[in-house]
């Protein structure tokens with residue numbers, strides 16, 4: 001991760017919040033939302049840290065970037081923290097999203113209710129297969145790729161999801177970017193090149209499985225290891241990877257200490 005290379009934390013563009021903190025905010029939000037649904041009014045940093053799978057000192061440090069310090073003996077106000085984190089993540093506004101490639105994965109994503117409940121409205125579904133055009137998926141008619149640019153400008157879309165085969169992904173990415181998309185969630189198993197100012201996050205479940213396979217192999221084959229080694233992997237490995245921003249940049253590989261970004 002950039003932290004190692006620069007010897008200072010990579011920070012998000014707004015208000016200097018470290019990227020690693022930004023990547024943990026969705027974990028806190030998921031835990032807080034569950035508390036809110038149970039009408040729990042306050043939560044201690046220890047309880048919330050345990051629910052989010054994060055170290056409590058790290059949580060307190062993360063919340064200090066939001067200007068949230070909690071009340072001694074009482075803890076954090078759940079509803080207010082939900083609001084603060086949602087606002088910080090930009091979830092208090094509507095984000096129209098397009099999904100390109102409506103096959104098995106694209107259709108499953110379109111049907112995923114968790115997007116809408118978090119402020120991500122699926123504005124359009126796009127596919128190159130003419131036989132899919134007009135067919136409803138999750139109640140939305142699939143549109144042909146010929147209309148991609150028009151769809152994006154008419155819906156004010158800034159986030160594109162790529163669920164095409166790997167071979168088509170770069171070309172789809174280039175069209176999305178040319179049409180004004182500045183954030184891409186890429187599910188295709190390929191490295192995308194994007195210009196400066198465009199953020200790409202990559203989700204690859206097979207990489208997660210390979211990491212689990214590595215740990216399974218270690219657990220099965222090795223002698224018991226000491227505390228240091230055990231502590232080297234205290235948190236689940238990343239489900240998504242972050243892209244840094246060189247001038248014309250390829251995607252980065254898995255980013256060691258960035259946790260999952262898409263709460264399930």
Ligand SMILES: NC(=O)c1ccc[n+]([C@@H]2O[C@H](COP(=O)([O-])OP(=O)(O)OC[C@H]3O[C@@H](n4cnc5c(N)ncnc54)[C@H](O)[C@@H]3O)[C@@H](O)[C@H]2O)c1
Nearest residue numbers: 101102103104105127128129164165166168188203204205
């Ligand atoms: N990241 C993950 O964890 C993960 C998991 C499953 C699948 N995948 C990847 O997701 C992608 C989709 O998988 P799938 O099983 O849904 O495949 P699929 O073959 O069922 O669907 C792909 C769809 O993309 C469309 N398509 C092809 N070229 C296109 C283009 N240029 N523009 C727009 N649409 C185009 C096809 O018509 C098809 O409908 C693959 O790259 C696959 O490897 C990733």
